[in-house]
Amino acid sequence: MSWFLRMVLLILPAILLVYTYTGWRLTVALGQLTSWPRPRIRRSVRFVAGYLVIYPLLLLLASLLNATVLNEALRSGQFLAKLFFIFPFWIGLIIVVEIFPFLLALDLSRFLLRPLFKKYQSLWLKSQALVTISLFAIIAVYVPVRILHDTYSVRLSKREAKIPRLPAEVEGFRLVQLSDLQADPYTGEQKMLRYINLANAQNPDLIVFCGDLVTRGTDHIEHGAKMMGRLQARLGVYACLGDHDYWANPQAIAQQLKENHVTTLEDSVLTLAASPSKISLTTVTNVYNRRPSVQTLERLRQQRNDNAAVHLLLSHQPSDELIQFAQRQGYHLLLAGHTHGGQVVFKPFGIPLNVSQTETRYYSGFYQIGSLWLSVTNGLGLTFAPLRYQAPAEVTLIVLKRKS
Incomplete structure (x- = not known):
């Protein structure tokens, strides 16, 4: 069955x-x-x-x-x-x-x-x-x-991540976080264009995409990748793969994104130059059928540039294990998607209830967990239902600020 x-x-x-x-x-x-x-x-x-x-x-x-x-x-x-x-x-x-x-x-x-x-x-x-x-x-x-x-609107959520000892040249750094494009018959071209254009309008220094380019199958991979190719950021556009990407065809998705100038990273560390400071971007593959092992996380920790001014961790799912790892290892920002903000959120007597809460309490928003900032964005597309309710699509802009 x-x-x-x-x-x-x-x-x-x-x-x-x-x-x-x-x-x-x-x-x-x-x-x-x-x-x-x-x-x-x-x-x-x-x-x-x-x-x-x-x-x-x-x-x-x-x-x-x-x-x-x-x-x-x-x-x-x-x-x-x-x-x-x-x-x-x-x-x-x-x-x-x-x-x-x-x-x-x-x-x-x-x-x-x-x-x-x-x-x-x-x-x-x-x-x-x-x-x-x-x-x-x-x-x-x-x-x-x-x-x-x-279902048809896209909102902009502006966040500030206050980081201790942030160098002056990195203060005001603009990071745009996207996720769950979910290219399919329900996510039309006009809505995708509004999403991409809103992201570009923020004049980002860096754009990260938290996975799920498509919903199912391979028919919409090329179209979704071409839409992603419209994104523009000073230091580039970087993506991890999501559950639906692995169920569809991860190799084809990574290749199509590459052809459209989007770099796909899987369990890897990249150091970005931010004149003259460095920003470390660690990408962890964290999906249902591929969880990061202890050995993988340890390898990524060792490969990280500890002299970087900012440490970013990019993943599809915001699992508790990954949050704990990010806290222990001193990451400043953990960026995730997957939940769609709950997609359909009920609020009986003001209490939010949605299916994403069966997996994580961090289903939408910007959270400070100790010294770690966790950003879980609603993304754009749809999965279990062909609509959104009290969880609109979202482009997340995170501006880095020095913590006084």
Whole structure:
């Protein structure tokens, strides 16, 4: 059984459970506030809920029956599949998951305040129904608008890394961090151009790319590499490889990037001249099927130019082991991507929740961990979902400053 099929089987029961509960709550609320017949309300809610979960059911069916054409249409995002199944599923799922904890809290409050509920039962039920309908209305408007904004916009995040004893000639050094271009049918050329142009507009001294040029296969390698070839920085553009690059064709990706003036580094150390100071760039390959060994990390430490003014560590995944290594060895900056900023981030009662948190708590942003600065950028592209929600694409600009 493929990894993809296992994931569908794993999440489908949870999806059906959440839909069942929210559908039931919506049915009850509509029944209390309208004069519509209850059977009609139930049928309508079930029809909408059933339609919204057709996509994972079709994926499951296509995999079980080995229906290649259907499977490819669903997974590659053909226009009709996106319009009628893929986007409705994801938008509906986000709406339902966003409203679920609020509905649960309303039911829990009724249980905890049972004496009050018994005294004012009629008023309570009507008020709860009104709140339920209002929540559905607000969230049903907010979610699509937010998805549209976050999926198609690119933001600039400006950071300052304060480094002790930073030489004057390196102060103000401008480092642009990119990641997860994910060239595929969903990441269109115009969005990639906005991403590249925004990076170039920062007048960077150095650009680093944290991996994942493509999402799957080899069809988009050349296009993605040509887009990367538009990048311009005084000291050059350097990249590591990500999980999807290794699953696609790492040799072809490295070669295409080289032909477009982007240097791909794997488990290596490079010293860059910053007139007259030096900047040390260590690249560690850290992906699912290739973790750095203790011997590799020790070799990289020995090869590092300890006289450099700034020590940078570039990797795809921000794993705890690599963070600890960077701290111990005195790196100033660890640059990573991989997480997409969570890509789809829920915030029930202000608490951020996303799938990337199952791997790391450092899923997006700029963190100071002791003397180490960790930058995890959202990148550009998409993986498990064809959209972004509360995690927009991001170009990260890091300016080096002397710590007083």
